[in-house]
Amino acid sequence: MRLGGYVLRLVALRILGAAAILLAVLQILDLLEVTPEIVERGLGLAGIVQYAALRLPRLIDQAAPLAVLAGGIFAFMKLAGDSEIVAMRASGVSAYKLVAMALPAALAVVVIDFAAVELVAPRTDPALQSWWRATAPPAPAADPKPKAFRVGGDVVSAATTDLTGRSLKDVRIYRRDAGGRLTERIDAANATWAPGGWRLANPRFVRFNAAGASSGQAATITWTAAFEPADVQSLFFGEQTISAASAGRALAGGGAQRPDSYYATRLQRSIASPLGGLIMLLLAAPIALASFRSSQGAMFVTASLGAGLMFLVADGLLAALGESGAVSPLLAAWTAPLVFAALGATALIQLEG
Incomplete structure (x- = not known):
């Protein structure tokens, strides 16, 4: 087996x-x-x-x-503990090449994570809501609360019980001009989605x-037409994390309950x-250069x-600040990944020395 294939298989x-x-x-x-x-x-x-x-896509993201991080740590511990790294470095394999060999495994996780959150979860979340409501014990019908x-x-302001998001009840629309002044109020008992927009029935x-x-x-x-059934599902039936497509529609004039930030x-x-998967691999890589015959291995x-867990905490904290508008979205999303990627790269460069 080629060396690259061996390392990739071990890490994967x-x-x-x-x-x-x-x-x-x-x-x-979750099931408890x-x-x-x-x-x-x-x-x-x-x-x-x-x-x-139906819950699996959200758990994959977590x-x-x-x-x-854990897989990288265990893989690099084995390579270092069995002195395989010594043989690799004697044959001219650098720490950078070692990381490159393991990189496809982390990239695969990145692709799976992105697909789970952006492609699969927006479909499984409404399906879970629909199934959960459909299997609920019979109960007296309650009027849906408007949002x-x-x-x-x-x-x-509107309400709905339609899990497909294609109909609304008790619709009240307050139209405003560019200065925020009220220009029109529209009331309709029902609204139904059709190609081209929402059809308001007998509106006043x-x-x-x-x-x-x-x-x-x-x-x-x-x-x-900017407000789509998918936006109704997101607003009324509680996606845990909205997809990028829903966020883009909200910024372009679709339904939004939260600030633009x-x-x-x-x-x-x-x-x-x-991309957190790539950063975790980079943070785990220095372990391959540690000596496990001393306390250095345990320290690494x-x-x-610790660096991996700190990255998750910092990333979550900055995301919350960005969502609230306390910092810019660009800084909120990219500061932690760039800082911890730089820390991991710096450690690797110094150890490779």
């Missing part, structure tokens, strides 16, 4: 093992809370499996960076201008966050593990 198997253990732990913790209710609903083992499958949100410059409207207010009614009005930060993090393992 340990990342896979770490990911399996982390996902199992996260699934167990919901399993009694699943059993009470009579869904049995099939229900537990279905719930776990486990991915830690899996690379207020922004669509471009308009302020909207009141228009405001310098001369006063005028009211009227129409058979139907087509309202904005939240959606702008989410767009930046859709790229920056999956502790330092790599």
Whole structure:
């Protein structure tokens, strides 16, 4: 077996093992809370499996960076502990080449993490909500509570029980001019999505201008097309983390309940966050150059593990600051990845010396 293939296989198997253990732990913790209710609903083992499958994309996002960190640490510990690194370096293999050999395993995790969050989760989240509501015990019907949100410059209040996001009830739209002054209020009992926008049924409207207010009614009005059923699902049925596509639509005039800084930060993090796997590999790499015949090995393992956990804490803290508008979205998304990547690279360069 070629050296590159051996190193890649070693790292990939340990990342896979770490990911399996982390996902199992996260699934167990998640199921501890919901399993009694699943059993009470009579869904049995099939229900537990279905719930776990629909929750899996979100758990992959939580486990991915830690899996690379743990897998990298164990792989480089083995190479250093068995003195295989000594033989590699004697044959001219540098620490940089060693990291390059392991890089495809971390890149695979980056791709899987991105696909889970941006492609799979936006589909499994509504499916989980729909299945959970459909299997709930019969209960007296309750009127849905309206929610207020922004669509471009308009302020909207509406309610829905439609899990597909294609219909709204008790719609009230407050239209504003560029200065934020109210120019029109539209009320409609129902709104239905159709190509080209939302069809408001028998809407009543009141228009405001310098001369006063005028009211009227129409058979139907087509309202904005920027607000899509996917945005309704996100607003009313609680995606844990909105996709980059939903964030982009919110900034372009789609439905938004939060400040623009939240959606702008989410767009930046859709790229920056999956790259955490590469940073974790870089933070684990110095372990390969440690001497495990002394206390140096334990020190390097502790330092790599601590740096990885500090990266996760700093990244989460900056993301929260960016979402609240305290720092710019660009700084919030990229400061921690760039700083910790620089720290890992600096440590590797000094050790390679």
